[in-house]
Amino acid sequence: MLVALGAVVLFVTEWLTVDLIGMLIIVSLVVTGVISPGEGLEGFSNGATLTVAFMFVLSAALLKTGALQFIAGSMSERFRRRPRYATLLLMLTVAVISAFVNNTPVVAVFIPIVGRIAASANIAPSKLLIPLSYASILGGMCTLIGTSTNILVSGIAESQGLPGFSMFTLAPIGFSLLVIGILYLTYFGQRLLPNREAKESLTEQFALHDYLAEIVVLDNQNMAGVRIMDSPIVRELDMDIIEVRRNGDRFTLPPGDFRLAAEDTLKVRCDREKIKLLKDWVRIVDHSGSVQVMGTGLERDNSSLIEMVVTPNSEFVGKTLRQVDFRRSYRAVPLAIRHREETLNEQLYELPLMAGDVILAEVKSHYLVELQKIEQRQDSPFILLSSDSIADFKRGRFYFVLLTIVGLIGLATFDVLPISIAALLGVCLLALGRTITMKEAYEAIDWKIVFLLAGALSLGKAMGNSGLDADMASLLTGTVANWGAYALIAVLYLTTNLLTELMSNNATAALLAPVAIAAAAQLGIDPQALLVTVAIAASASFMTPVGYQTNTMVYGAGRYTFMDFVKVGTPLNLICWGVTTVLVPLLFGL
Structure with missing residues (x-):
């Protein structure tokens, strides 16, 4: 319990990176004898961890084809003619893509393109970016591979000898939430979204x-x-x-x-x-004087202004511009930083950066192409808001990647191969087909998430070994067991959802999935019903800009305030809570 509480504190305060927290969990549990060294390392070979790693590679391969840029770019004309219909189409497109590939790079690709669409259609970007993020979250709830959280919960079930999720176990609830969520955002949420025009120049936006x-x-x-x-x-x-x-x-x-x-x-x-x-x-x-103050000039022929959004897993996070050697590494001079809801113009090299921060910088024009190439990488530390994408649509490569992804989904769906082996087969095919190199494959994997998942799985094992999961489950079932299945699902969902707003969704799932399994055993009900509740609730993070990675990404780019997410996201959180509470007992016969 002390290790679990310590992990929660570290996740909430973000004093350490999530991968280091994951490793500390393993070390602490092994040293204190709660789990054996073998059990501590099992997380690295668990099918869930490996599946997540391989899915990062598949996402990178899809991104490399330029298909997402092509799809997003083709929407501009629709926004000019029918903005509400185009917004609905945008959300559906992002949701479908996010159901099968990692949603973080999907949102990263769409953010700058949505900005240009908004400018050409005379729509405020703030009307589109929160729906973009929310649609990616809703889409990820629909399938096993839609998000690492679903894979983690399934892996915890399998590690305890229970059947994991199939490819579409979550689909009935996830698809229902997707439809209701998109309708809410299209016809009601739009009224709650701020209308922050970005017509003023960057000089005015950043108070330069x-x-x-x-x-x-x-x-x-x-x-x-x-x-x-x-x-x-x-x-x-x-x-x-x-x-x-x-x-x-x-x-x-x-x-x-x-x-x-x-x-x-x-x-x-x-x-x-x-x-x-x-x-x-x-x-x-020298009494003759040495400095004469003159006018201000920006964007000369040989330099360009760019806006760089710090991505959630960027090397910039927690570091200052001086520590990342910003000027020499990126041939750019920082002019201002939009840090959460304030714009900073002084001591820019001393500010520890956070995910979602927007850096306004002046860069040598000839180096802009190089920055755009860096942006195209799966592990890019930033998204460029104010520059055109350079990715060409490679149609043949796209069909090959698409066929590979559809193939692995089919193999996993019909139990021909476990999802981890099917995903590994997909990676091998893409490498053999020269779609992605092995170097690119290694670079595509978000190793922070891999180490976090390994630590989370060891925490789940420790909760079982120590009986902590059963004790927490007794608290849960003892409180609501007499109120029926709907009350149990409602309380479990609410607990998971509130916790995921404060810390990593994967950490929340790892903490509560063993509790759900123990609670199901005590009540003699299907554990999959409670595991589905945990998986959905851990991902349905809409109320804050820091509860989910994609929310953080659009925070600075859309010039949102914290309260914007509260106003738009709270009703959606309540909708998802209510719908899940009703559907889970019905679908699983509780």
């Missing part, structure tokens, strides 16, 4: 007027002839020099060893008040 300026270097020994890295404007005031203009030549994002010269005009990022302080300071040294 007081943080960008041009300064002229006069003949002064502290400035002229000095390397940028040694100049007082960098050392004393932590300015970023975006561009140097000299005798008609322009040097964009000059390196640190670039030497300044008298009469150079510099475009810099810095607080205007600091620039004035610099001017005063130099006047003390």
